[in-house]
Amino acid sequence: MNWIALKMLTGDKPKFFGIVMGLTFAALLITQQGSIFCGLMCRTAGQVTDITGADLWVMDPNVRFVDDVKPMIENNLYRVRSVPGVKWAVPLYKGNGRVKLTPEIRELEKIEPEDSQGRELPPVYRRKIDEYGNPARAKVIEQVILLGLDDATLVGAPPPERIEAGRVEDLRKPDAVMIDYTRLRKLFPGEEWSLEETHRKTASELTPEQRTRFELAYGRIPTDPDGKVNFYSLFLARELEMNDHRAVIVAICEATRTFQSNPVVYTTFSRAKQFIPRERKMLSYILVKIAEEDQHPGTLLDRFIGRIGLPSWLDPKTDALIRSESPGAFIANEIGGWGSERRPETARVTKAILDRTGLKARTRQEFMWDTIGYYLKYTGIPINFGITAALGFLVGTAIAGQTFYNFTLENLKQFGALKAMGATNLRIVGMILLQACVVGLLGYGLGVGLAAWFGLSAGKSELAFYTPWELLPMSGFAIVLICVLASLLCIRRVVVLEPAIVFRG
Amino acid sequence: MDLATLKNAPAPDAGRPSDDATVAVSIRNLAKSFGAGDQKVYALRDIDWDIYQGQMSMIIGPSGCGKTTLLSVIAGILDADHGTVDIFGEHVNRMSDAARTRFRARNIGFVFQQYNLLPALSAAENAAIPLVIAGWEKKKAVAKASSVLEGLGMGKKLRSLPNTLSGGQQQRVAIARALVHEPRLLVCDEPTAALDHDTGLSVMQLMRKAALRPDRAVVVVTHDNRVFHFGDRMARMDDGRIVEIIDQTKGSIAHD
Numbered sequence: 111m112n113w114i115a116l117k118m119l120t121g122d123k124p125k126f127f128g129i130v131m132g133l134t135f136a137a138l139l140i141t142q143q144g145s146i147f148c149g150l151m152c153r154t155a156g157q158v159t160d161i162t163g164a165d166l167w168v169m170d171p172n173v174r175f176v177d178d179v180k181p182m183i184e185n186n187l188y189r190v191r192s193v194p195g196v197k198w199a200v201p202l203y204k205g206n207g208r209v210k211l212t213p214e215i216r217e218l219e220k221i222e223p224e225d226s227q228g229r230e231l232p233p234v235y236r237r238k239i240d241e242y243g244n245p246a247r248a249k250v251i252e253q254v255i256l257l258g259l260d261d262a263t264l265v266g267a268p269p270p271e272r273i274e275a276g277r278v279e280d281l282r283k284p285d286a287v288m289i290d291y292t293r294l295r296k297l298f299p300g301e302e303w304s305l306e307e308t309h310r311k312t313a314s315e316l317t318p319e320q321r322t323r324f325e326l327a328y329g330r331i332p333t334d335p336d337g338k339v340n341f342y343s344l345f346l347a348r349e350l351e352m353n354d355h356r357a358v359i360v361a362i363c364e365a366t367r368t369f370q371s372n373p374v375v376y377t378t379f380s381r382a383k384q385f386i387p388r389e390r391k392m393l394s395y396i397l398v399k400i401a402e403e404d405q406h407p408g409t410l411l412d413r414f415i416g417r418i419g420l421p422s423w424l425d426p427k428t429d430a431l432i433r434s435e436s437p438g439a440f441i442a443n444e445i446g447g448w449g450s451e452r453r454p455e456t457a458r459v460t461k462a463i464l465d466r467t468g469l470k471a472r473t474r475q476e477f478m479w480d481t482i483g484y485y486l487k488y489t490g491i492p493i494n495f496g497i498t499a500a501l502g503f504l505v506g507t508a509i510a511g512q513t514f515y516n517f518t519l520e521n522l523k524q525f526g527a528l529k530a531m532g533a534t535n536l537r538i539v540g541m542i543l544l545q546a547c548v549v550g551l552l553g554y555g556l557g558v559g560l561a562a563w564f565g566l567s568a569g570k571s572e573l574a575f576y577t578p579w580e581l582l583p584m585s586g587f588a589i590v591l592i593c594v595l596a597s598l599l600c601i602r603r604v605v606v607l608e609p610a611i612v613f614r615g
Numbered sequence: 616m617d618l619a620t621l622k623n624a625p626a627p628d629a630g631r632p633s634d635d636a637t638v639a640v641s642i643r644n645l646a647k648s649f650g651a652g653d654q655k656v657y658a659l660r661d662i663d664w665d666i667y668q669g670q671m672s673m674i675i676g677p678s679g680c681g682k683t684t685l686l687s688v689i690a691g692i693l694d695a696d697h698g699t700v701d702i703f704g705e706h707v708n709r710m711s712d713a714a715r716t717r718f719r720a721r722n723i724g725f726v727f728q729q730y731n732l733l734p735a736l737s738a739a740e741n742a743a744i745p746l747v748i749a750g751w752e753k754k755k756a757v758a759k760a761s762s763v764l765e766g767l768g769m770g771k772k773l774r775s776l777p778n779t780l781s782g783g784q785q786q787r788v789a790i791a792r793a794l795v796h797e798p799r800l801l802v803c804d805e806p807t808a809a810l811d812h813d814t815g816l817s818v819m820q821l822m823r824k825a826a827l828r829p830d831r832a833v834v835v836v837t838h839d840n841r842v843f844h845f846g847d848r849m850a851r852m853d854d855g856r857i858v859e860i861i862d863q864t865k866g867s868i869a870h871d
Contacts, residue, residue, distance in 0.1 A: 113753055114736065114744070121735020527731040530692050531792075532720020532748050534713065609692040 133553020136506020149574030156366030203258030258382025276361030293373035639832035645698030673846035724793030
């Protein structure tokens, strides 16, 4: 009977595609909107997840989320260091700074000349020139997020996997800063940004036009020792001005985009104090490592991994792993939930810090959720996205459910004939459920596939897009619910159907 | 053509059953109503009738007289208020729903006025449905249905979809579907109503030829007087009662 059900379903192609499209639309909307929502929420806590290596964030007790900085006196750092169970504690400055720069416009104009007979000649590129005959220049004053890391240890700096050009250690050089590449475009308008796509390509992969553009704009093709193009290295040694102080770019890194999408500038704690107008309190957070680390299951796993190597299924470049302290900690957190959150000494040290200093200590996970929770509670974002996802569900239900119901109604007489010929209610219900499953699976697969394609297309663009695995069963559940609702209506009609209907003309 | 003329009309073929034909369906004191209270309407009343194996029995009468209701009760797809319907010795109206469904699947073939073929299935697949319901594999069921269709002159249309077939061809597929599982009772509801005169006659001829066997009874509801002469026995109904039973070989029997 299953093949009969499937032929009945696919026989009427417009209706079949109508049902599948309705479900696809619902799955797409729920997954895509959910992913954008999750992406936005992740961005809100991006600064927390980007800073690795510490077990606890210590802060003023009134801090509610990561951007809600309530500066502390620097004496608190020494008080926290004196708390039993604290292995080390380092300062972190987080604040908003202003960057002033006067970049030269390097953008090239493409001129397509013609000869006297109107025939096209090869294109010519030339620098954009302003009305006074000089290369155009623009002044930029840009708001940035300034992170001041501990001078000695640079705890909180991005791991090497996230460094695109330069070296983190160079932050110890005079006036050194490190900038995230995602917002470089904002700081350096007028550069040859079309060449950004050549980053990490081998020089032989460049088109002749890209080579010409590099030569004309920068006089060279920037390559790493491994022969790959490093577009971002063009920005090394460039100078900025912050609070009337000179700042030199020594490294370009990747940082999670922030909610406000401002560029992130890393420097040392002491230099950050120069880059910001002087305030009495400058200590934003204290990053703390808890002692007795050897007790942590992640450390034991790290020793094991050190012997056998990183498991093949664990991509060392995944964001989740990069953000973890170590592969062992990542596995321990993911599988056993043995992260620092669950360690008994974490609770003990947290309480000791509060008792002895009056400061609040949160683990990275806790602080991340505090931040996300704040945005969820006070910005109305989840309501807006929830409404969109609910609309997707309703529209999907309306289109797919109604079409499926109509499809069954139109086949009612056929179902009646099958019942008259001896098909039991159970078998007919099975046929309807099979039909619902097939359209549900197709719609879900297409919808999630389209959402994934959308996410991949978005790539590293401005769009916040993150699909946690939990979102997939959620949208799957929504599609199942639509199919079940539609099927229930149909099943009810078919079960109560008298086979005698077939004898009515 | 009135009934008096009909009873003297020559039979289309000579294969009439003998007087000692076995009863296939025995109906006693049957009544069926619809609605309740003041709205209650009796569709069937005091029906007593025997349908014989090896015969084509017809139920005739004006529209609304209860022909289709009686056929539905005989086929076991409609419950009677009271009375009994025995088919091959089994009390169909005392069976559970599930047992009756199984009984129908095994013993009864259906031919509907509007054919009720599944539009997405080919002729052979449509004809195979009763076998599939009985649990046959698709391949074997379609193979058997194809041989039945070939026997009905539809060998070249096995893979055609219903919407590409003429009315007569669709009815042939419906007849093949009704016969494929070799039922002992065939019930046909207005099989010629949607067909023109010539096609209707050929369908009835085909039905007599292919369906009528000594161990099978055929019941046909029709108000098409052009095909009355194909019936061996006819029950004429009026207002929910059988008012006359006509044995075309012997003559009319007043029922009331």
